[in-house]
Amino acid sequence: MAESVVETRNLTKVYRDFWGRRKKVALNALDLTIYRGEIFGLLGPNGSGKTTTIKLLLGLLFPTSGDAYVFGKPAVNVEKNERIGYLPEESYLYRFLNAEETLDFYGRLFDIPPDVRRERAAQLIERVGLANDRKRILREYSKGMRQRIGLAQALINDPELVILDEPTSGLDPLGTRWMKDLILELRDQGKTVLMCSHRLDDVQDVCDRIAILYNGDLQTLGEVKTLLEDANTLELRASNVKLTDELKADLAAVLQKYGGTLTSFGHPTTTLEDLFLRIVEESKQRPGRRFLPPTEGNKSAATPAAPASSGSTNSPNNSNPAPASANANGGANASHASSNKSGKKKKR
């Protein structure tokens, strides 16, 4: 079994007012273990205790009862912070510093030698795509840029555990994809990532395991793959086949033979994210206007691109009656409904 990086036992946080009266139970007896090398997602609606958990793990709050350990040390221990990188929800950095100065400052807090600090700062600025803005003060940065430099400061110490609070908050789709790729890259480097996010698709895309909190209580904990798997439904994908009533009837007959029922049948839709990224990528290759406003004779011209018939695919939308579609790889592919996530990871 992998080494545990984060461990909470009966971790409880009760907020009290000035007179010590209980105001809110933010977290109730949380038992959680996060293992080395995994991406762990904390999910839950507002006020469910996600951020409280992270703050307790970082020593920003003290538990009312229970214990929190990070790398086997109590959460309030300062030394453990040597191995942690933290990106807060909003990138709370000094806005009068520029990117280089910001990384230099946080590098100094880790007591990193000057030459290493300079080299690492330059690499990180390059990595987060701010090379051209390294001398601009953060006040002039957009929210996305601040999130990028925030991530860079979280990585300045080459941490073993990266804690990300709403990492894609404020990022555009390009930035979101970049952030998700980076999180996966961190995992591939052997780092442990703990993230919490409101954006379920982001969590689904990158997390190995998730915990769902509601009102301070842990509701569900487990692998994303297992939790999302619908064992009663079968997904079938095929390419180079026309969507005809005859095919539908044949498939229904085959399924009926094995005791199943055809519930949906049609072309899959891509995600909006994929569509957006593809258009941006194409625009980079071929600059210029591509959008044609609708005219009397050409109403459909407003559509910038036809529904994807190639590229990455997503599982059929429930509203879409078509259960299967063509696959870019050209080969038929049948899998459980949740397996599309692993397919995406492979692509990246």
Add this chain to the structure above:
Amino acid sequence: MNSLVIPLLGILVLERDPIGYADLPGLLKTWAQDAGGFAAVGLVLWMLNAYLTPPPGGTSEQRPRVTKLMLMLAILAAVVYACAGGLMYAASLKTATPTSTTINPNAPTPMATPQIGTLDRAADWALVIGGILAIIAIAEPFLRDLVRLRWRRIFALARISFKEAIRRRVLFVLIVLALPFLFPAKWFFAIKPEDELRSTVSIISFALSAVLLLMAGLMASFSIPNDVKNQTIHTIVTKPVERFEIVAGRFLGYTALMTLILFGLTALSLLFMRLTRIDQAAAEETLRARKPVYGKLGFKSRREDFSGTSVGREWEYRRYVAGGSQANPSPQRAIWSFYRIPSSLTDKPVPCEFAFDIFRTTKGEENKGVFCNFVFVSWKCPQRLHPDKNVWEWVDQAKRTEYEKEAREARVFEASIKPNDPRWAKVEALAEKYGFFEFVSKEVFDYHTLSIDVPAGLFKNALSETPKSGDGSTEIPLVQVYVQCTSPTQFIGVAPYDLYLLESEGVFELNFFKGAIGLWCRLVIVIGLATACSTYLSGVISFLVAVFLFIAGLFQEFVEELAKGTSVGGGPFEALNRLVKNETLTTQLDPTPTVQVALFSDQVFRWLLRRFINVIPDVENFDWTKFVSEGFDIRPEFLIVNLLFLIGYLLPWAILAYYLMKSREIAA
């Protein structure tokens, strides 16, 4: 009398002595008692908090808890404090005398007459030991964590404060605000020529104090609260940063910034001062750094308890000695006793400078001052008051006769000889031989500082041997100066700093910077106070607390009077009573139940104020403006003691800040 004819020299008017090395043992003892008392209270609160709210899940590292050493020291301190209480009770039983139970509402609270007995002394030392134990106990986690502090991190945090102030244009605002005050005062106001530099120095000091203290207070008060509000602190405390490093970083950052600004502006103001033409009289008064040797002032007359006469002036800074005629001389003398004589005074004639106040009971002659005789004697030439005549004479009359004979032969007897006189060599020789020098009929003018040259031989005589007192316990002054007023019906008013021996001259420019160190200390106090408060309070409240304490420090004397119950009109409740009843300050109040309640409330108020008074910084102690503006050298001793004072004051605040920061939930 044309005042320009008289050399215009400065004089220091100090209502209390600057604190020097000699005061350190007493100060340390008081500090141990006062800080120890606060530490003991803090210790009790901390232990109550620790035992009433045990650490979650038994994890001892969640918050700083009560360690074994802390507990042991706390118990020891409690035992010692209990002993001190017992000793004080025993001492009070021993010295208790039956007192009248009649209430005299107008009588100020009687000051405890210090009859220090063995029990009192033991109780005093027990309080010191208890205090030290309590301080060590409360500071134990702080000291333990000090070794974890890393200068690089503190430096990084200090740099941030520095950069923040510069990027947010605080520095620019400061310079713009302070700049107009740095120019010579005569450009803006009509000032007497001799006061030109004095006024400039005072205005610069006042302006820099106001602007810099305000800015320092604002920056330090809002820094940590702003970090908490903007949540920038979240990205800092989640790094391997000890929380006290944040406090230390902020404190040092602002201190460095204000140091730079202060000394930059000081240099600039000095440059302006030196580039403009300075009036000759002003230069003679202020553009100097005299190194004086002060003596202790005493009074002697026929009455044993004579301590100078009060002439009814409201400001009782000076005491007066009456003048007399030759036929009916006054026995009253103002005597300065010098216990320390530097060997450098034996090289050349030593100027003795002085400035007295004149109180006339009859109208004097126009353009004429009063006349005084000055007698300088070494310890080898003791003086005494003649039993029948109002004349001071030598104890050794045979020697006196011998001296008189020699002096008459050399035509220097009862004459006022100056160093440029050919007879000066004989004066020197006589002074060295007999340890005696007199300067008669010196005309003295109101508040004009004058000078007499004293032969170096007198000091050679005084330093030739070490005096030994009969009982070995009383120290014998090496040199004494007897001042007698010889104008009948006139009085001269004297204060300890009105007469001194001028040892040497320092450099004004250096002294000007030394004066800035006093302001620097006050800046550090404000930054330290504001930073410590801001670890728990909001920015606005921290600023107000720092300002309140600092301003209270400016009125410390008044607060002390209130705390001791020596203020005229009583405490606030008695004063309110008088206000409502339309009574004057001195009217005796009837002991009605209301008055009794007011008096009791005042007693409670005074008790609280006596505790509070230890929290007030003694900011006046750091003000050296008078020294610079009057052209007196600030001795390094004073500045070193100032620094020690500063450390002593800020150390308890640092420990408080440590606890507040460490136990604070940053994200709550």
